[in-house]
Amino acid sequence: MKRRELLAGGAGVILAPGLANAQDAYPSRAVQMVVAFPPGGQADIVARPVSSALERLWRQPVPVVNRGGAGGAIGNASVARATPDGYTLLMALSSLAMLPEADRLNGRAPSYTVDQLAPIALITADPTVLVVNADSPWRTLEDFVEDAKRRPGAITYSSAGNYSTLHVAMAMFAGAAGIDLLHVPFQGGGPAMTALLSGTVQALSSGPGPALSQVRDGKLRALAQWGATRAPGFEDVPTFIEKGYRDVEFYIWAGVFAPVATPASVQDRLRASLREAVQDEGLKRALAAAGSPIDFRVGDAFATFFREDSARLVRAVQRIGKVD
Template sequence: MAALGALAPLSARAQAPAWPTRAIQMIVAFPPGGQADVTARPLASALERVLGQAVPVVNRAGAGGIVGSASVARAAPDGYTSLLALSSLAMLPESERIQGRVPAYTVEQLAPVARITADPTVLVVPANSPWRSIEEFVADAKRRPGAITYGSAGNYSTLHVAMAMLTGAAGIDLLHVPFQGGGPALTALLSGTLDALASGPGPALSHVKEGRLRALASWGRERIPGFEAVPTFIELGYHDVEFYIWTGFFVPVATPAPIQARLREALRGLCEKDEGLRRALDAAGSPIAYQDGEAFERFFREDSARLVRAVQRIGKVD
């Protein structure tokens, strides 16, 4: 009997289906060019090498991230559909409730596998704008309430909440212009149809270096690599203006534990040892800030609670 008992785990493993045997979709709930997309593409390429299957990045944009996130929450929990999400993941269901709608998904439908990056946002304006400091920006906004526009990835998105924190702390009124993602908002800023944007550092970095955009301040507790000359809002006396765009890897909550463990193992190995991935994310201005297991679950729970409170402070948006 003891021998049979010892063989049982081996038999179970032998009968378990092999995974992966086909492509694993990585859903990005935003258009190309935004922070999630900037992280997803080199990560997917690296995962392909480790898992031995294609990992296509699928941009499924809509409703500020709701459409793509909901599609993964409802997907078959077989390990072949994943989500590379932003910190807005928890804010969007709460925004739906505030608007009087039934949320298209809840965070309980998704299992947090690993955090990949965690970047503070940075306030950028066109290089030909009149503002060379946050002091000038705030002073102008106070002189012209509602005249200065800023973009976001949609109502209640990370970029919207970050700017709402600033407008509340500075006592200014700006005109919010929502887009379908951070990429389109950044394009609008570059074209001159927007005045300002709270951007992830990765998408903005090359444009700042090329002299097309000017960075005024960042939402981090410390200055951002690549933006060393840019002060933080905390340095400037806005002590409650602190915000991060993080990217995290999620799967449907019922995805079998062995598959989640395999994904976690692959992601951890890549983030710790893959120099190509590290260089790609560093070059994009979005360095690796890896977490998994209980640490990421705790971070996700605490950060989500803080962001949900911020959305509740914004209230209903007409």
């Protein structure tokens, strides 16, 4: 009996440090950063420098995995259902909360729900920007609205999919301006931008990151922006609020999420790592160059932001209603 007790006690002494080391070692292998859109969109632009900074910090690979489709729902759902061990993360956009509500409106069971994901940290929160081709006839927002009123349904705009951030922002503007625009959904912000640059569509509500370089290169013209104040890099572009559209305010944010059952110790490690990662000079340079300055929020600050913004966006989706 005493021998069995000694063996059990010895096993406990041996196993306990092993368990502690396993927790302390996170991450001990590659950590996937899922982006629910094709390359080139806002989530991708934020995810890549964040993953690079984490790789330098952790000395482990952090590959960005683009898993697009269904306006972001496929990639979001894949992380919601992933093993909750901290090795599959999501760089989500504000559409995260809108897509399940859109499914309900259209009589479909949501492929995921927001309570399946734990908010880890907000990285950026930028207003979207209304951009058109530089050779278009519209030099001002007033030009655009006047033409749209003359030709209802004739002006086309692209988006990252039905009920995506880019769709909802344009729907908010069109409703406030009393104009009818033709929505052409694509499978992500990158393809939506390509459609505008190629002339397939005529307008786009873009995140500032993807739009800034195209505006600087003279390929696109920015007519207005959805923020309460003018965004860095777009200081010469008026806001919709300045133009009298008081209810047109929208932000495309990017934040890191994990499956909700991820252990608290791993979530804490992730938050601490991301707090350190956003101080990385390479990350700061990359996001500044993309026109997406860091707006880091973690813990209760991000959870509150996410809850309040999600409620506002769900109401916006409900106003759009069913999309055939």
